Amino acid sequence: MIQVHRNSSTAYDVRIKVVGLGGAGGNVLDRLLLDGLHNAELIAINTDAQALTASVVEQKVQIGRTTTRGLGAGGDPELGYAAAEEGVEEIRNAIEGAQLVFLCVGLGGGTGSGAARIVASLAREQKALVVAFATLPFAFEGRRRRAQADEALAALQRYSDVVIHFENDRMGDAVAPLAGIHEAFATADQTVSQSIRAIIRLMHQRGLVHIGFDEIVTALRGSGEAGAHCVFGFGEADGDNRAHEALTRALKNPLMDKGRMLEDARNILVNVAGGPSTTLNEVQILMEELNRHISDQTRLLFGAAVDPALGQKISVTILSALQGAPAAAVPVAPRPAARVESAPVSVTPAPAPAAPVSLAPVREPVVIERTPEPVAPVEPAIAARIVEPPVTTRIPEPVVVERTHEPVVAERIPEPEIIEHIPEPEPEPVPRRVSRVRPVREPESEPEPVYVDTATRAPHMPTPVAAEAAPLYTEPAPAPASEHARGPKQPKPKPTLAKQEQMQFEPVTRGRFEKSEPTIVDGQDLDVPTFLRRNVKVK
Amino acid sequence: MARDSIVVGLEIGTSKICVVVGETRGDGTIRILGVGQAPSRGVRKGEIVDFETAGKCIREALVDAEEKSDVMIGSVYLGVTGAHIAGFNNRGAVSIPEDRDEICEEDFEDVQASAREVSIPAPNMFVHSLLQHYYVDGQDGVLNPIGMLGRKLEADFHIIHGVATRIKNSVRCVKEVGPEVLDVVFNPLATAQVLLDQNQKSLGALVVDFGGGTTDYLVYSDGAVQQSGSLAIGGDHITNDISLGLRIPMAKAERLKIEEGSVILGNARPGETIVLKDETGFAGKEIEREMLNTIIHCRVRETFELLKKRLDDEGHLPFLGAGLMLTGGCSLIKGINHLAEEIFGMPVHLTHAQTVSGLTSAFENPQFSTAIGIIKYADAMQPERPSGFFGRMRKKFSFFGLF
Numbered sequence: 052m053i054q055v056h057r058n059s060s061t062a063y064d065v066r067i068k069v070v071g072l073g074g075a076g077g078n079v080l081d082r083l084l085l086d087g088l089h090n091a092e093l094i095a096i097n098t099d100a101q102a103l104t105a106s107v108v109e110q111k112v113q114i115g116r117t118t119t120r121g122l123g124a125g126g127d128p129e130l131g132y133a134a135a136e137e138g139v140e141e142i143r144n145a146i147e148g149a150q151l152v153f154l155c156v157g158l159g160g161g162t163g164s165g166a167a168r169i170v171a172s173l174a175r176e177q178k179a180l181v182v183a184f185a186t187l188p189f190a191f192e193g194r195r196r197r198a199q200a201d202e203a204l205a206a207l208q209r210y211s212d213v214v215i216h217f218e219n220d221r222m223g224d225a226v227a228p229l230a231g232i233h234e235a236f237a238t239a240d241q242t243v244s245q246s247i248r249a250i251i252r253l254m255h256q257r258g259l260v261h262i263g264f265d266e267i268v269t270a271l272r273g274s275g276e277a278g279a280h281c282v283f284g285f286g287e288a289d290g291d292n293r294a295h296e297a298l299t300r301a302l303k304n305p306l307m308d309k310g311r312m313l314e315d316a317r318n319i320l321v322n323v324a325g326g327p328s329t330t331l332n333e334v335q336i337l338m339e340e341l342n343r344h345i346s347d348q349t350r351l352l353f354g355a356a357v358d359p360a361l362g363q364k365i366s367v368t369i370l371s372a373l374q375g376a377p378a379a380a381v382p383v384a385p386r387p388a389a390r391v392e393s394a395p396v397s398v399t400p401a402p403a404p405a406a407p408v409s410l411a412p413v414r415e416p417v418v419i420e421r422t423p424e425p426v427a428p429v430e431p432a433i434a435a436r437i438v439e440p441p442v443t444t445r446i447p448e449p450v451v452v453e454r455t456h457e458p459v460v461a462e463r464i465p466e467p468e469i470i471e472h473i474p475e476p477e478p479e480p481v482p483r484r485v486s487r488v489r490p491v492r493e494p495e496s497e498p499e500p501v502y503v504d505t506a507t508r509a510p511h512m513p514t515p516v517a518a519e520a521a522p523l524y525t526e527p528a529p530a531p532a533s534e535h536a537r538g539p540k541q542p543k544p545k546p547t548l549a550k551q552e553q554m555q556f557e558p559v560t561r562g563r564f565e566k567s568e569p570t571i572v573d574g575q576d577l578d579v580p581t582f583l584r585r586n587v588k589v590k
Numbered sequence: 591m592a593r594d595s596i597v598v599g600l601e602i603g604t605s606k607i608c609v610v611v612g613e614t615r616g617d618g619t620i621r622i623l624g625v626g627q628a629p630s631r632g633v634r635k636g637e638i639v640d641f642e643t644a645g646k647c648i649r650e651a652l653v654d655a656e657e658k659s660d661v662m663i664g665s666v667y668l669g670v671t672g673a674h675i676a677g678f679n680n681r682g683a684v685s686i687p688e689d690r691d692e693i694c695e696e697d698f699e700d701v702q703a704s705a706r707e708v709s710i711p712a713p714n715m716f717v718h719s720l721l722q723h724y725y726v727d728g729q730d731g732v733l734n735p736i737g738m739l740g741r742k743l744e745a746d747f748h749i750i751h752g753v754a755t756r757i758k759n760s761v762r763c764v765k766e767v768g769p770e771v772l773d774v775v776f777n778p779l780a781t782a783q784v785l786l787d788q789n790q791k792s793l794g795a796l797v798v799d800f801g802g803g804t805t806d807y808l809v810y811s812d813g814a815v816q817q818s819g820s821l822a823i824g825g826d827h828i829t830n831d832i833s834l835g836l837r838i839p840m841a842k843a844e845r846l847k848i849e850e851g852s853v854i855l856g857n858a859r860p861g862e863t864i865v866l867k868d869e870t871g872f873a874g875k876e877i878e879r880e881m882l883n884t885i886i887h888c889r890v891r892e893t894f895e896l897l898k899k900r901l902d903d904e905g906h907l908p909f910l911g912a913g914l915m916l917t918g919g920c921s922l923i924k925g926i927n928h929l930a931e932e933i934f935g936m937p938v939h940l941t942h943a944q945t946v947s948g949l950t951s952a953f954e955n956p957q958f959s960t961a962i963g964i965i966k967y968a969d970a971m972q973p974e975r976p977s978g979f980f981g982r983m984r985k986k987f988s989f990f991g992l993f
Contacts, residue, residue, distance in 0.1 A: 582889075
């Protein structure tokens, strides 16, 4: 008998380090550690020696020994920045060898706001992918703190591959009004730690339908923008109705607003994991139910995995990012026009006058390494970060470009090109980054991720996009390339896509109630079977 | 006297007609003497659509009840329902005449009349005016204003009204069969009387009677009725959906619903089927369990969602401490309480008549909740025990309000 040993630990051996920066970051780490986290190293970085001592994390880095003399940064980002500069070597040593760095930081204070970008850029220096989890202060912490947080967030975005940010206010909503402030903060930490754990688990899990880092990035695209926020839900349940309950729990997450948030999301990542007893039926039911919460235009990135450790349980992880209010696009308004001119390869690396630049000047030249190859002609660091060559090269490939043509595209500054790495046949050269994403993903033998949503299936081919866009514009469907140019000129106020009404092939039937007085509520004839009206498939 | 304490409740339901004969005792408890029932025909969505057929069924049920309880039924209290019946809240106010400053009995009637001075659709009639609260000169929370000094008496009422001709048709249909109709009761009001105790009424509770033809609801809060109504969707719709969706006859669909139906999705093994045996005139069929459950789930979910939407309009839902009491034939569907819990976000109790004794088989069946409730209601309204007119009036007012 031939025995094949499959050593899962080597196949998925990605070195993950979780860095908690500042007071808030340290709290999240403590929470992570207490809740139990494997497969990752935890590193606490802080200026405040006392806080570091109190932390239960093993690996601790105190920065700014001379700058702050073991005290905190006192809410001053400048001080935090200086402290981090002083401690560059130590930080570098701590994160050395990591392939993936999770950076947990509470923005608004001194250490977190000041040092975050340095830590992020150091991590990149090590050629690690950086995923930042940033919490923004509660409204009651004052406007000054908020402004500091926003500035730091903008800077952080530039050095991280993905920034997931959590509004503390939103998480506070989940706490009972009478609960103490302590509890409100604890809930915030818990939500952050839960999502870190879920993402780590996603990457380590052997998937039937695998979800890799690229899918995660796609799902979270746009989460770093102003006004945007991350939607995250995780639920686990067992028992008879576990599929349903797991989903319900995931939707109950404070960042979810009972699933209402999902309606506006464009990309949603869903991972369903269960023990060996999970049935396809359960997954189907769960997805059907989830589909009720999302719009037809949403792209679902679906993953499924069997994890014997889950036993009788089913767990559901939902991850997505919501675009911010349209107002967020205002500061970057000039961008679309510039992009139109720079049509194909003739990328003019004009430093865009976009808001993010002014928010925080780039201090580390490290960044240049990170820009993808096609941008080779681009010289200065600032320009390299801001210009988005991928956008232009991407034109014939309409997957990523939302059909709404909001100028949103311009805001996807931090490395949108990773998104390109989806298992679709791509005409253009794949950016360098892709090769590095690989190890995180499955071995070749595993099935590739499957995009479930049929509505978004079509746009993978260039022509149907035009067809889809047709209801929006009265003009004849143009070539996809010109569609780009057209987008900014005709900004659509709302992404209202005309919904195709489904024709009833059978005459509407009321059966037993054919002759009785109809019951009509909100224009619906309730005597007609619900499943017919809601187009639930029977048989 | 013994004769007088016999009360008969008659409910003309969509799926069955039910007659409950009960004996009321001095201490307010009720003993069920017998229950008669007959399958209902000629009734759709809680309303009589075929006079003659319905009359026959009523007679059948009455005869059945007479046999079982050994009582001659001469008069009944009739429960009515239907989507045409609706409730709203209104405040009545009267000024106490100049020549006296003490509030007395007659002011009660005036204030009630004043509360009824509100426009309801022309063909409608009042079914109930249920007292909620008194105010004396703006003072809140007055339990019993008789004898109090004041210049102005106000009272909040929950007023239930329905289309007069339809209610009268039901009454006439019963009268033609034989017995007198002493009073009509809006079904959920009757149901609430047996499902809720005083404590639950003041804590706040939602009563949902998911019956055959209609889903009736009533909200108690602060010990008084706050909202009531009826949705013309019921178990019949579920059966109809099954029949159309699985292409099987109504009778088979009904049996399938009762014996196999569930609202829980994802519980069935993939491909699990239910086999319907072939009989004369029916070729037999295999039905996927998940399909059946999906159809039921869709309908029940929709019904609850519609109901929730209606209740949300008035905003009592978050303040119902005692939760949701689900009764009626459809409350027997498996898993329905979980679905209701999910949608309404409050504890759901599957209940049946609580405060009666006698035939346990009768009152433990949620199908009889309403008919038993009618007796309880009638008992509270009966003019025997309290002495004299004033006492009677007092009783009438205080029953729904403050006891």
